[in-house]
Every structure is written in structure tokens, then in C-alpha cells.
Amino acid sequence: MVKRDWPLFKGNPMRQSRWEGECYLPLTPLWRFNGGYRIRSSPVVAGDKVFTCLWNGEVIALDIEKGTPIWRTDLPGPIFSTPCVGGGKVFLGTALRTFYALDELSGKVLWSLAFGGAVDSSPLYIRGKVYFGSDDKYLYCISADKGDVLWRFFAGMWIFSSPAAAEGKIFFGSQNGFFYALSEEGKLIWQTRIGGLIRSTPAIDKGRIFVGSNNGRLFCLDASSGEIIWSARAYDAIESSPAVGEDRVFFGADDGYFYCVDVHSGRTLLRLKVGSPIKSTPLLIGRNVLFATLNGIFYGVDIYTGGVKWEMKTGSEVHSSFAASPYGIFIGADNGFLYAFSYS
DSSP states (O other): OEEEEEESTTTTTOOOOOSSSSHHHHHHOEEEOOOOSSOOOOOOEEEEEEEOOTTTSSSEEEEEEEEEEEEEEOOOOOSOOOOOEETTTTEOOTTSSSSEEEEETTTEEEEEOOOSSOOSOOEEETTEEEEEEEETTTEEEEETTTEEEEEEOOOSSOOSOOEETTTTTEEEEETTTTEEEEETTTTTEEEEEEEOOOSSSOEETTTTTEEEOOOOOEEEEEEEOOOOEEEEEEESSSSSSSSSSSEEEEOOTTTTEEEEEEETTTOEEEEOSSSOOOOSEEEEEEEEEEEEEEEEEEEEEEEEEEEEEEEEESSSOOOOOOOOOOOOEEEOOSSSEEEEEEEE
16 A cells, blocks of 8 residues: 555645545544544644644544554643644644644654744644744744744734645735745745635645635635635635645635635535534545534535535534545544544
């Protein structure tokens, strides 16, 4: 079996949230791990381990096949940030204004760095550098080896959006309604005002950026210039981050609908009523898309017909998003469980 990891939020540096391969619905449960505290961040996968963070500040590495803990590390929580694995380390931020690097094999804290605000943005690891935003209004670039701050960029407002990368640029949104493109050296290339509070993490594909705003619109921007190509309308805030496929973009909104829009025009192709806000990011896999609702239901939907092919109730809120690997699919919930499913 080809080894493919899901080492960061939304799977890859372009944050596309898609997995190449087939998926047969309904999903089959493999195991579930009870962490005992709410799981607000999303799981990530590297090799034979699944990594998850609990509300109370605990970071746990689980055996991917059995769901049993390999190591557990207690940090001062809570943790909303999804961890990122790279260079033999696990990187994550906490609501108590600290960023950590843990040893991937043992969970030992290798270094930590204090900031002026909470770190809810999920980190991005590229070639020995880690990028993330903070409530102190800065986007940071730090060295993965020692945690030295290499540069920081003032964005004017809190940063919940997680940075994405493509073609030597770093992309992210801020709570001031601006979306930014920086060089890997921290120089501003362009900025575009899309309005609203930007909590959504962008997805990048074929020179285009897709990002949601609390003003109820999903925007498509030109990655080179920042020009707005189109916007698609929902009827409430979009805090869910988009998943992008070959010709379609998928996202949820606080209006209780799940959307699919045309990647070229922004025309709405599907609007599925689920009756609950959607904070979780969808996962595009084969001809199916998986997502979770705030009222605690997992859905599997055919991307072409909009037919619901799988539905599972958790009995709790779900803020976490799906992660994929060759072994299976993983997601956490507020009931403290991390769920593992097979593809068939």
C-alpha cells in the first residue's frame, strides 16, 4: 500500500481537503478512542500514527490500526489548533498564548514559544519553517528546529484562518476582512478586502484561491493578483473551510445548508438542507463528500446527485474535520471520541 499522510489541517499545503481514491458509503466503523474531553481540533496522520488534541490540553498519538495510545503529552490547554507534523516534530498552538514543538516519536516537548495572543490558527510546515497566525494580530514564520522567530507580519486584526501555500506564496485571511498574499520572506505581495470576519481557511487550486467569510459569501480570488473572480452567496456566515475538486467547490455555512458551487463561475450546483450550522470542513473523496454538522451528525453525500448515502449521529457538537489516510478516515467530536472508519 502506498504511504500517503495527512500531516496538517486539510491535508496538504494548498489546504485542498481532498483525497485521491475510492470511497464506498456507508463507512464502516473501525474503532473509536475516548479521550474524555472535547475534541475541537482535527486529527492528522503521519505514518502509523493518528494525532489528536483534547480540550484540556492533552496531545495524543494513537496507533492507526488499533486506536490505542502510543504517547500522551499534557500541555496547558485548551487547544483549538489542529497540529501539523513535519521534520520529525508535531507543531501546535494553544489558547494560552503558547506554541509548541513535540518529538513525533515520544511526545517530548522540544521547545515552546510564548506569544501575545491565543494561537487558534493551524500551523503549516514547509522546508524547515512553520507558519501560523495568532490573536495578537501577527502571522509568524518560525524555524522548526529551534523555534526562532524568523519574521512576523502585522495583519491588523486577529488571525483564526490557517495559512496555505502555493508557488512560493503564503495566503491567509484576517478578522479585519482582508485576505493577504505574502512571500515566503514575509513581504506583502497583495491584499484584497473581501469583508466580514475571515475564520475560513483558504483552499488553492490551479492559480485560484477559495475562501469563505462571515459576510455569507465564498470568494474566488486570482492567486497572482488578488482580484476577485467571483463570489457565491450563502445566507449566513461561512466559517467552514472549502474543499476543492476538479470542477467543484464544497463548503458548509451557518444557515444550515451544505453547498456545492461550480469552480469556474461560482454558480450553485447543490444546496442540501441539513438544519444545523456547519463549522467542520468537508472532505472530498472519490465521488463522495463527507462533512459534519454542529448538531453532531456525520454525512456522506454523492457529489453529483446530492443524495445522502451515509448518516451517523454522535449525540454531540462536531467542530472537528475529517482526515484521510490509506488505512481509513478519522474525525473527533465534542463527546471526547475520535472516530475511525474504513472506506468500505
